[in-house]
Amino acid sequence: MEERTLQRQFRTLEELLSKVRDQFLQGKPVILIDSEREIEGDFIFPAEICTTEVMNFITTVGKGLLCVVGPEEALLKRGFFRLPSNFGGNYFIPIDYIDSSSRYKTGIPACERALSCRMFSDEKLDLSEFKYPGHVTVIGAKEFPIRKGHSEASVELVRLSGFKPYSVIIEILDLDGESHNIDYLYTLSEKYGLLVLDIQDVWEMYVKNTQLINPLARAKLPTKYGIFEIISFNNTLDHKEHFAIIKDWRDRTPLVRIHSECVTGDCLSSLRCDCGSQLEKALKAIADNGGVLIYLRQEGRGIGISRKIEAYRLQDTGLDTYDANVEIGRKPDEREYSAAYQILKSLHIDRLKLLTNNPRKKQELERYGIIVEDVINLYGEVNEFNIKYLLTKKVRFKHDIKL
Numbered sequence: 001m002e003e004r005t006l007q008r009q010f011r012t013l014e015e016l017l018s019k020v021r022d023q024f025l026q027g028k029p030v031i032l033i034d035s036e037r038e039i040e041g042d043f044i045f046p047a048e049i050c051t052t053e054v055m056n057f058i059t060t061v062g063k064g065l066l067c068v069v070g071p072e073e074a075l076l077k078r079g080f081f082r083l084p085s086n087f088g089g090n091y092f093i094p095i096d097y098i099d100s101s102s103r104y105k106t107g108i109p110a111c112e113r114a115l116s117c118r119m120f121s122d123e124k125l126d127l128s129e130f131k132y133p134g135h136v137t138v139i140g141a142k143e144f145p146i147r148k149g150h151s152e153a154s155v156e157l158v159r160l161s162g163f164k165p166y167s168v169i170i171e172i173l174d175l176d177g178e179s180h181n182i183d184y185l186y187t188l189s190e191k192y193g194l195l196v197l198d199i200q201d202v203w204e205m206y207v208k209n210t211q212l213i214n215p216l217a218r219a220k221l222p223t224k225y226g227i228f229e230i231i232s233f234n235n236t237l238d239h240k241e242h243f244a245i246i247k248d249w250r251d252r253t254p255l256v257r258i259h260s261e262c263v264t265g266d267c268l269s270s271l272r273c274d275c276g277s278q279l280e281k282a283l284k285a286i287a288d289n290g291g292v293l294i295y296l297r298q299e300g301r302g303i304g305i306s307r308k309i310e311a312y313r314l315q316d317t318g319l320d321t322y323d324a325n326v327e328i329g330r331k332p333d334e335r336e337y338s339a340a341y342q343i344l345k346s347l348h349i350d351r352l353k354l355l356t357n358n359p360r361k362k363q364e365l366e367r368y369g370i371i372v373e374d375v376i377n378l379y380g381e382v383n384e385f386n387i388k389y390l391l392t393k394k395v396r397f398k399h400d401i402k403l
Contacts, residue, residue: 012369013208016201021161023195027054030157031172031185031196034150041172041185041196044154046163048121055114055168061188064171064179065137068117069151071165072140079127080138089139090151095120095127096134107135121166139169144206145237153202160205203338208368212237213342221245225280226287233343240297242339244347245283249290253373257282257293257355258340263305272312273389274380281378282355292347294340301325302334320392333397337361341368357399377402 020030029043043058047068059066075092083091096107097119104112116136119125141147141155154167174184189196213235221230229246249255259282265275282293300308303325311324322332341364344352351371354362355378362372377400382390393399 013205013367016197017160017205019195020157020197024049024158024161024163027051028192028194029054029058031189031194032150032153032157032169032202033182033185033196033198034153035182035198035200037149038180039182040179041182042150042154042169043172044150044157045168046121046158046161047117047166047168048164050114050117050168052111052114055117056110058168058170059110059113061172061192062170063173063177066113066168066170067137067139067151068120069139069141069155069167069169070120071155072142074123074165075138075140078123078125080140081127082140090142092138092140093127093132094134094137095130095132096136097130107131117166117168121164123164141165144203145212145239148199148203150199153199156206157197157202160202160209204367207237207338207341211342211345213242213339214346223283223287225283228283228287231347233346235339237339237342240339242297242343243295244343245286245293245295246347247286247290247292252290254349254352255286255289255291255355255376256344256349256352257286257291257378258296258337258361259293260296260301260335261299263299264308271383271385272315273386274382277381278378281380285355285376285378291352292344292349294343296335296337296339298335301332302336303328303330320396321389322392322396337364338368341365341370344370357393357401359398359400375400 023030024046029045031041032044033041043062045054045058072090080092083093095116097116098105098107102112102115107116113136116134139151141151144152144156150169154169155165158167159165171179172185172188173179174181185196188194213233215231216234217232219230221228226247231244231246233242235242259279262273262275264270265273266279269276286293299305307328307330310328314324314327315321319327325332351373353374353376354372355376357377362375365372379402382403390401390403394401394403
């Protein structure tokens with residue numbers, strides 16, 4: 001999907017989060033798009049401040065299934081229970097909250113559904129305080145690193161905005177009743193002055209504000225380039241065994257290389273790419289100047305070794321690395337650098353000199369607030385087998401490579 005979410009106008013994630021909170025306090029929902037999986041958008045609003053006016057707006061304009069969402073484990077502790085048949089979701093028993101303040105005592109009017117959502121966010125109340133089955137659908141959100149759907153993103157967005165982790169969501173249907181019309185979502189945002197975010201935006205804010213990777217074990221690592229320290233990490237972000245190789249940089253700005261795993265190039269001396277030679281040059285530079293090499297376990301630009309070999313086969317027939325990945329149903333580059341940011345944060349590094357030819361790495365680190373003082377090119381070895389690969393990097397992936 002074209003990157004046109006309104007958040008791009010905000011220079012930092014902090015500015016974006018502040019704008020989200022301001023919009024909620026003004027009684028306006030956020031439009032949250034899932035561009036990776038469902039290709040649709042929902043209205044999102046904090047359950048604890050949901051008013052009759054907000055409820056009426058989102059149900060009238062959104063028209064999809066109204067749900068209130070909370071952390072799964074918290075719901076189970078409060079006595080809420082899942083539906084026995086749960087195809088395609090994590091639905092709990094639907095509820096109403098009806099008391100003396102309820103005017104109609106049916107649970108259907110906007111005022112009563114808003115009340116049900118507000119009371120649902122009160123963690124002192126258990127299921128015995130609610131009527132069921134009711135008119136507000138309940139969803140249990142998994143932990144965000146485990147699942148990145150609308151439910152999980154909505155709970156994290158309202159939590160990060162300073163509210164209880166309970167959200168009201170509803171799918172947005174267009175004038176024909178369709179739920180996959182992204183253009184219509186932007187029409188609504190312009191008409192009502194609503195912020196549009198992608199789930200990836202919420203993920204970035206979550207990564208920035210939630211430390212999920214921390215050093216686990218350290219040891220000395222003597223190599224032919226010098227003596228380093230190698231560090232493993234406790235990682236609840238993506239549960240992969242990333243590691244870092246460190247050389248003391250004293251009072252200087254550290255050199256940092258973010259190196260994605262390439263077993264064929266790094267370990268088997270493959271000539272199809274320049275990864276192995278880049279790794280060697282990075283280690284030499286860090287040994288001489290001090291810094292960190294972060295080794296990310298995202299083989300084959302994130303698609304894994306088996307699919308990488310499948311893409312190799314297509315490259316043997318003439319496709320470049322970009323088209324080969326697309327041909328097997330994957331993105332040209334599926335790498336993700338949130339783990340690199342978390343590792344840098346856990347090592348107390350917020351300023352660095354980056355060893356890379358890939359401008360995207362600089363952009364992603366700066367998005368998280370890392371100061372990149374300088375970008376130092378790291379040219380790999382060129383040979384008859386990788387020249388087309390390098391040209392594809394330069395032309396199609398926009399890497400800064402001299403050939």
